[in-house]
Amino acid sequence: MTKHPVIIEDTGLGLFQVEVRAQGASFLSDEPISSGGLASGPGPFDLLGAALGACTVMTVKLYAQRKSIAVSHVQVMVTHQRDPESRRDVFERSIFIDATVTGEEMKLLLAAADRCPVSRTLSAGSDIVTTRSETAIATARRVEDKTHIRAMDRVCDELADG
Known part of the structure; x- marks a missing residue:
């Protein structure tokens, strides 16, 4: 299994603001002002x-x-909520x-959409392994991660074979 790190660290601004770095790009993630954040990112x-x-x-x-198949545009809207009875997270996806x-x-x-790698991961659940690093994590930016494109290729192959 290949590991492709995404580095996330606090910015020192506000309680929740973090910088996310992946594949040479970076952006902020934060919470809304109503939750004590700066609303500086998703x-x-x-x-x-x-x-x-x-x-x-994709x-x-x-x-x-x-x-x-001649597709000129694809748009997806995703909402999230937690079901109060089952306590399971529910992502609703609308596709144009x-x-x-x-x-x-x-x-x-639509079958391809249901089989996208992230959809499969969220549906199946994942194992999360946590370890403590004794030193600061390297901030080198990775250049190329083909894990996702390979997973999408497999989905398309499965649909072609089935």
């Missing part, structure tokens, strides 16, 4: 929703390209696909 659950939405758009576009396609092609595009 919160952690916004980032989970963004990961789900981004993966969905997987649908990749599958459409592989199958020569601008394309002139048959009903069967749309069905395949």
Whole structure:
């Protein structure tokens, strides 16, 4: 298993503001003012929703390209809430696909969305292993991570074979 680190550290500004660095890019994550943050970036659950939405758009576009399905635009809206009875997190995903396609092609595009790697990860759950680092974590920026693109390729291959 290849490890591709994402480095997150507090900025020293406000209680919750952190800088996130991944693949040569960086951005802020924070909580809203009403929760004691500075509202300087998306919160952690916004980032989970963004990961789900981004993966969905990427997987649908990749599958459409592989199958020569003319898709001109894909848009996803993700909301998050916790079910008060089951205490499970629920991500609701609404997908707009601008394309002139048959009903069967749309069905395949939506199947690709349901199988996107982040959707599978959130649905299955994950193991989280925590360790303590004795020294500050290196802040070197990684240049290339192909883990996600390989997972999307597998989804498209599975749909083609099944």
